[in-house]
Amino acid sequence: MEAEGAKNLNVRVKKVIWLTKSSDASGNSAIVSQSNVPPGTYKIKIDGDAEKKVSKVDLNITAFQQVKVDSNGGFNYFYDTTAAPAGNFKIDVGGIKKEITIKPKKK
Incomplete structure (x- = not known):
């Protein structure tokens, strides 16, 4: 994770307990x-x-996810986007870059 224009950055994650990683800008x-x-x-x-x-x-x-591939290099992966905000996102899968749009859930 990179914050451009930041003096510092703190990332806290919790699975069971909160863990923090911090960085001052360079x-x-x-x-x-x-x-x-x-x-x-x-x-x-x-x-x-x-x-x-x-x-x-x-x-x-930037995040990475491991997936299992078949002998031809093909794979399927479904990502749950319910927690992601609506908008356009750039993704890079195996060097193939695409732009995707997440639309808000219809009520």
């Missing part, structure tokens, strides 16, 4: 990363401070 960006995260459902809180005179901080979130 240059114009603060970066927090974690590898080997066990599968599961997590609550996430993100906060930090913007640099002086910065009115907008761009937050870039």
Whole structure:
């Protein structure tokens, strides 16, 4: 996760207990990363401070998911987007880049 225009970045996650990873900015960006995260459902809180005179901080979130593929390299994966906000998102799967749109649920 990268916050451009941030003075610092704090990422808190909870599966059972809250764990925090923090980073001060280097240059114009603060970066927090974690590898080997066990599968599961997590609550996430993100906060930090913007640099002086910065009115907008761009937050870039990069995530990876392992999937099983068949002998031809084909796979199916369905992602539950109910917790994601509506909007346009850029995704990169195996070097293939696409833009997807998540639409709000009809009431």
